[in-house]
Amino acid sequence: MQLEIEYPGLPKMAVNLGTAYELIGNIKLAKNWIAEGMKRDPSIHLGSEWxxxxxxxxxxxxxxxxxxxxxxxxxxxxxxxxxxxxxxxxxxxxxxxxxxxxxxxxxxxxxxxxxxxxxxxxxxxxxxxxxxxxxxxxxxxx
Structure with missing residues (x-):
């Protein structure tokens, strides 16, 4: 989360935070961050985040x-x-x-x-x- 504060708005940071939340079992926050990453850059990960x-x-x-x-x-x-x-x-x-x-x-x-x-x-x-x-x-x- 500190990196998001220091470098706000990076699409890759958002989807990586989503994955991190997924790994600890917080699906709600995972979905929020994945959606945020898609909003920041719809083509991130070849547009596969959907x-x-x-x-x-x-x-x-x-x-x-x-x-x-x-x-x-x-x-x-x-x-x-x-x-x-x-x-x-x-x-x-x-x-x-x-x-x-x-x-x-x-x-x-x-x-x-x-x-x-x-x-x-x-x-x-x-x-x-x-x-x-x-x-x-x-x-x-x-």
């Missing part, structure tokens, strides 16, 4: 499988077929640019989260699951 906020919200709600059926971390739905079909909730398919951006953002958040969260953590498992579905949705059989 995923971090979804992760924190899921933790705050003590998310279960039922929760994730309605509230996905990546905000992408995959249909019910054998091969996932990525689309927005309004059924619009993702463009290649949207797919690439979410893929890159999710990959960054996975790399950030896996170093500080147990792999048995339900939210982390959901993030890996959604990322795998996103990858499979691009699969084109020969």
């Amino acid at each position: 995923i971090h906020l979804n992760i924190l919200t899921a933790k705050e709600k003590r998310a279960t499988a039922k929760y994730f059926h309605e509230y996905l971390l990546l905000n992408v739905y995959y249909g019910t077929g054998y091969v996932p079909d990525a689309h927005w909730k309004n059924q619009r398919k993702l463009t290649t640019a949207e797919y690439d951006a979410i893929r890159e953002q999710a990959s960054l958040q996975i790399n950030e989260q896996k170093n500080v969260v147990s792999r048995q953590d339900a939210v982390m498992v959901q993030l890996f699951y959604e990322f795998a579905n996103l990858e499979m949705s691009q699969y084109q059989p020969n």
